Amino acid sequence: MTGNATAAGVRRVALVGRANAGKTSLLMHLTGSLQRPVNFPGSSVECVESRVVVDGLELVVTDLPGIASLQATSRDEQLALDVVHGRTGEHQDVLCVVVDASRLPVELAFLHSLRRLGLQLVVALTKVDVAAAEGFPIDAARLQQALGLPLVVVHGVRGAGVDELRRLLATVPTDVVPAAPGDAALAPGAAPILPARTVRSSRTDRLDRVLLHPFTGPVVLLLVVLVMFQLVFAVAEPFIGWIEDGQGLVSAFVGGFLPDGAVRSFVVDGVINGVGSSLVFVPQIALLIAFVTIVEATGYMARAVFLLDRLLRGFGLSGKSFVPLASSFACAIPGILASRILGDERDRLATIAVAPLMSCSARMPVYVVLLAAFFPPAQAGLLLFLLYLLGIVVAVLVALVLRKTALRGGDSMLLLELPAYQRPRFRLVLAHTWFAVKGFLRTAGSVILVATMVVWALGYFPRPAAIHERFEGLRAAAPAGEAGLAQRAQLDADEAAAYLEQSWLAGLGKTVQPVFAPAGFDWRMTVGVLAAFPARELVVPTLGTLYSLGEVEASADEPDVRLTEALRTAKGPDGRPTLDWLTALAVMVFVALCSQCVGTLAAIRRETNSWRWPLFTFGYMTALAWLGAVAVQQIGRALGYGA
Amino acid sequence: MSTAVVGVRYAVVAVAGDDDLARRLTAHGLWPGAVVERLRHAPFGDPVLFRLHGFRLALRRTEAERVTVVEVVS
Numbered sequence: 001m002t003g004n005a006t007a008a009g010v011r012r013v014a015l016v017g018r019a020n021a022g023k024t025s026l027l028m029h030l031t032g033s034l035q036r037p038v039n040f041p042g043s044s045v046e047c048v049e050s051r052v053v054v055d056g057l058e059l060v061v062t063d064l065p066g067i068a069s070l071q072a073t074s075r076d077e078q079l080a081l082d083v084v085h086g087r088t089g090e091h092q093d094v095l096c097v098v099v100d101a102s103r104l105p106v107e108l109a110f111l112h113s114l115r116r117l118g119l120q121l122v123v124a125l126t127k128v129d130v131a132a133a134e135g136f137p138i139d140a141a142r143l144q145q146a147l148g149l150p151l152v153v154v155h156g157v158r159g160a161g162v163d164e165l166r167r168l169l170a171t172v173p174t175d176v177v178p179a180a181p182g183d184a185a186l187a188p189g190a191a192p193i194l195p196a197r198t199v200r201s202s203r204t205d206r207l208d209r210v211l212l213h214p215f216t217g218p219v220v221l222l223l224v225v226l227v228m229f230q231l232v233f234a235v236a237e238p239f240i241g242w243i244e245d246g247q248g249l250v251s252a253f254v255g256g257f258l259p260d261g262a263v264r265s266f267v268v269d270g271v272i273n274g275v276g277s278s279l280v281f282v283p284q285i286a287l288l289i290a291f292v293t294i295v296e297a298t299g300y301m302a303r304a305v306f307l308l309d310r311l312l313r314g315f316g317l318s319g320k321s322f323v324p325l326a327s328s329f330a331c332a333i334p335g336i337l338a339s340r341i342l343g344d345e346r347d348r349l350a351t352i353a354v355a356p357l358m359s360c361s362a363r364m365p366v367y368v369v370l371l372a373a374f375f376p377p378a379q380a381g382l383l384l385f386l387l388y389l390l391g392i393v394v395a396v397l398v399a400l401v402l403r404k405t406a407l408r409g410g411d412s413m414l415l416l417e418l419p420a421y422q423r424p425r426f427r428l429v430l431a432h433t434w435f436a437v438k439g440f441l442r443t444a445g446s447v448i449l450v451a452t453m454v455v456w457a458l459g460y461f462p463r464p465a466a467i468h469e470r471f472e473g474l475r476a477a478a479p480a481g482e483a484g485l486a487q488r489a490q491l492d493a494d495e496a497a498a499y500l501e502q503s504w505l506a507g508l509g510k511t512v513q514p515v516f517a518p519a520g521f522d523w524r525m526t527v528g529v530l531a532a533f534p535a536r537e538l539v540v541p542t543l544g545t546l547y548s549l550g551e552v553e554a555s556a557d558e559p560d561v562r563l564t565e566a567l568r569t570a571k572g573p574d575g576r577p578t579l580d581w582l583t584a585l586a587v588m589v590f591v592a593l594c595s596q597c598v599g600t601l602a603a604i605r606r607e608t609n610s611w612r613w614p615l616f617t618f619g620y621m622t623a624l625a626w627l628g629a630v631a632v633q634q635i636g637r638a639l640g641y642g643a
Numbered sequence: 644m645s646t647a648v649v650g651v652r653y654a655v656v657a658v659a660g661d662d663d664l665a666r667r668l669t670a671h672g673l674w675p676g677a678v679v680e681r682l683r684h685a686p687f688g689d690p691v692l693f694r695l696h697g698f699r700l701a702l703r704r705t706e707a708e709r710v711t712v713v714e715v716v717s
Binding site: 068069071102103104105106109110131134135136204208212214217218302306307309310311313319413414415416417418419420 | 663664666667668669670671672674677682683685686687688689690692696697698699700701702703706
């Protein structure tokens with residue numbers, strides 16, 4: 001119990017070190033949990049802050065983004081340096097430098113530069129076991145002696161040494177900073193503590209022989225990606241089903257208390273549906289983040305980046321774009337968040353701008369319904385593959401154009417350390433996933449909720465009494481009891497369709513429809529596309545209502561038979577079918593290329609800290625989607641296809 | 644360093660330039676005297692994986708070209 005910090009009762013500690021040095025894991029052991037992510041003003045970078053009380057003194061420990069030098073080359077690093085220099089408004093009392101023993105010489109050079117800041121340093125030496133396995137056993141006592149700094153060996157997985165570190169952080173004097181033991185002992189390259197390498201081939205070397213092999217390397221990578229897709233599409237499916245069932249139960253329960261009318265419709269179709277539309281993303285996002293975190297923690301992610309860098313660079317991206325782009329096949333929102341790992345700002349912006357072109361899982365129900373309605377199964381599978389390919393090819397072209405125009409120049413860097421392979425920590429994976437889901441619900445989820453309510457209002461109002469009276473009359477004319485049940489249900493569905501047909505949303509659809517006429521969309525399809533704005537899940541239910549089918553569920557594997565039938569047989573006022581396979585194809589191309597998803601746009605807004613990029617992304621994707629749909633329709637017609 | 648051969652140990656002589664990349668290379672341990680070894684390369688021959696100071700660093704060929712090395716006889 002020393003120093004000025006005791007008087008205040010609070011001592012601020014910043015965890016400083018390279019990415020992957022084991023900071024987050026250490027924080028969890030130090031304070032027992034990851035308590036809250038903190039946003040620093042003027043940046044979207046998140047740090048985790050956690051508190052623990054040691055002998056009446058409160059330690060506030062902040063986990064900073066990884067830094068390797070006192071010169072920032074990315075936004076994350078700039079923030080970490082601002083905190084270290086006390087430029088964020090809060091002075092740090094102690095810097096806890098997390099030193100990765102397996103990279104000791106480089107870490108010592110960095111430690112040397114940190115000493116010049118004049119702050120009290122405490123060294124937490126991690127990964128001593130990794131260093132030993134790699135052939136560099138480290139003598140911690142001698143290292144401490146040479147450094148002249150308080151030093152504790154900690155074990156990131158078991159948490160050994162953490163109690164001592166915690167006590168040290170709380171008691172180390174903050175007013176007297178020990179002088180460096182002379183520059184010579186710590187000058188770059190001089191590392192007398194480090195023995196000569198003894199092991200020729202470590203476990204990591206042996207694994208790399210397979211995982212980075214020119215042939216088996218890409219094969220394993222492909223398998224990893226397949227597992228990821230399987231998680232997102234197959235494993236998440238039952239969870240999504242439960243959320244949808246739960247939404248149905250809640251709607252039925254709450255709806256039972258409310259009188260039929262605007263209030264019930266608002267609560268059920270606006271609020272509960274909006275919450276459901278956000279929650280339905282959670283299983284996929286959680287599984288995806290958990291998987292990515294595990295792959296990252298094992299050390300394999302850096303290998304994937306290494307294998308893919310040359311290929312992706314040909315497309316104006318970087319190997320590091322792989323994670324955000326692969327994630328975007330589940331949902332562009334976590335993909336855009338994952339783009340933070342890209343150090344180069346131009347690479348990052350190009351990746352963000354093309355991420356929504358990856359066919360996300362929310363587009364699936366639209367594809368499935370239209371493919372089932374207009375194509376035989378054999379063709380449907382091929383077309384589905386081509387739709388995915390279309391997104392990828394267009395993404396590559398857009399990235400290339402961007403890098404030649406708005407994002408020209410700049411030497412992007414790779415400079416990637418491939419860490420030794422390690423077992424991932426379950427608690428860390430859980431914590432990461434939890435924060436990602438919370439972040440999603442806070443940013444994208446709230447926007448999706450609001451947008452769902454807006455679309456609800458547009459689709460609900462106005463409700464002329466004339467329609468109600470007309471259908472009341474028809475219902476009265478229907479036979480009473482069992483006999484008229486089906487007829488009355490059909491009348492209810494017709495009434496819902498009649499209401500929707502003269503709603504503001506339909507008015508909007510009919511106004512906008514001429515724009516989509518060259519693509520062959522009728523006003524109903526136009527309304528369906530407009531309703532996709534809050535979330536693409538709404539396309540299928542909206543079409544269901546428009547085609548007088550009552551409730552229709554969006555599904556990624558079993559399309560609603562009534563809807564596919566209705567789409568096939570729908571006739572316009574002139575008696576000709578409104579949809580044929582060519583128009584269906586045009587709709588799917590539109591859906592594949594458009595970025596009508598407020599959640600994605602909100603995520604882009606947040607990650608780029610400007611309105612320019614979300615507006616640009618929305619603009620170019622809508623333009624491309626329209627052009628694509630029109631091209632399909634017009635070229636198809638010119639070639640004599642379609643009805 | 645971009646033309647380094649597998650199985651030969653090299654010592655860094657200098658890092659060319661005074662930009663972000665040069666500073667990053669140095670911060671990652673490529674300072675004069677550091678000993679590097681080429682381990683392997685990715686498909687298409689780029690990037691290249693090196694071992695230095697006991698860890699593994701992947702560099703694009705253009706990045707490795709910045710670093711001048713000499714063979715170490717040992």
